[in-house]
Amino acid sequence: MGKITNALKKAADERMTRIEKVSKIKERDQLVVKKIGESKMDPSVITYFDPKALISEQYKILRTNILSMNKGKPPKTFVVTSSIHSEGKTITSLNLAVSLAQAVHKPRVLLVDADLRKGKLCRYLGTKPEVGLSEVLSGQANVKDALFNIDIDNLAFIDSGAVPEYPSELLSSDSFKKFLSDIKSDFDHIIIDTPPIISVTDSGIVGAQVEGVILVVQAGRTQRGIVKRAEELLFQSHSKILGHVLTNIEYHLPEYIYRYL
Ligand SMILES: Nc1ncnc2c1ncn2[C@@H]1O[C@H](COP(=O)(O)OP(=O)(O)O)[C@@H](O)[C@H]1O
Numbered sequence: 001m002g003k004i005t006n007a008l009k010k011a012a013d014e015r016m017t018r019i020e021k022v023s024k025i026k027e028r029d030q031l032v033v034k035k036i037g038e039s040k041m042d043p044s045v046i047t048y049f050d051p052k053a054l055i056s057e058q059y060k061i062l063r064t065n066i067l068s069m070n071k072g073k074p075p076k077t078f079v080v081t082s083s084i085h086s087e088g089k090t091i092t093s094l095n096l097a098v099s100l101a102q103a104v105h106k107p108r109v110l111l112v113d114a115d116l117r118k119g120k121l122c123r124y125l126g127t128k129p130e131v132g133l134s135e136v137l138s139g140q141a142n143v144k145d146a147l148f149n150i151d152i153d154n155l156a157f158i159d160s161g162a163v164p165e166y167p168s169e170l171l172s173s174d175s176f177k178k179f180l181s182d183i184k185s186d187f188d189h190i191i192i193d194t195p196p197i198i199s200v201t202d203s204g205i206v207g208a209q210v211e212g213v214i215l216v217v218q219a220g221r222t223q224r225g226i227v228k229r230a231e232e233l234l235f236q237s238h239s240k241i242l243g244h245v246l247t248n249i250e251y252h253l254p255e256y257i258y259r260y261l
């Protein structure tokens with residue numbers, strides 16, 4: 001995955017992102033989108049600002065790899081985690097979600113911030129919804145109150161919400177199982193961003209309840225032994241590793257070699 005720079009910052013500054021409220025009425029699949037405010041998306045969401053950029057192409061390759069898994073029966077719900085903090089989980093989740101939503105068959109995509117301790121999804125999206133996953137799981141809000149739209153029609157997100165007292169317990173509770181089963185039929189892909197597995201058990205807890213886990217590894221920083229330990233922890237939690245995503249890779253070849261069009 002190419003190194004994400006602030007090269008697109010200017011474009012991001014000029015372009016306002018609409019964050020919209022999604023609420024469901026009558027029919028299960030019918031979504032009414034309500035605009036709730038304006039925000040500025042972080043330039044690291046390159047797939048949004050420049051879908052044709054080299055880096056966006058890397059996320060499309062990741063999308064293709066996911067969509068072609070299991071002989072065309074790709075995992076519907078999966079977790080993104082890493083061994084340690086700041087390896088690129090949230091940026092990978094976000095760019096992958098945008099890239100999936102941009103696919104020609106227009107799948108309905110949901111991105112969930114299940115990093116209940118240090119969720120940063122809303123920071124990258126430039127907005128802070130009042131309600132998120134922790135409120136849904138603790139029974140203070142309904143799922144429909146926590147669903148928001150980015151101004152890509154078929155991409156919704158749920159923020160992490162207020163930091164709860166016992167995050168792991170909330171994620172292993174029946175209310176998380178109910179949340180997953182309530183939301184499943186409304187989306188074609190659900191991407192769940194989580195904390196690092198070596199620090200806390202949360203991604204293993206969620207990983208065991210979905211079809212698998214993508215393990216993000218930051219090249220040049222995370223040592224082999226650490227990644228092995230993360231894999232062991234995921235294995236012990238009965239999570240299936242679907243694959244790895246390497247971040248922080250520098251391109252040494254000029255861009256024209258990669259460019260086809
Ligand atoms: N593919 C990438 N290449 C280089 N840097 C990246 C990449 N993905 C994310 N980053 C940068 O790494 C930092 C941490 O990213 P983030 O997604 O918040 O990490 P995490 O969710 O693992 O804590 C951010 O500054 C982000 O811009």
Ligand SMILES: [Mg+2]
Pocket residue numbers: 089090091115119120193194
């Ligand atoms: Mg994160």
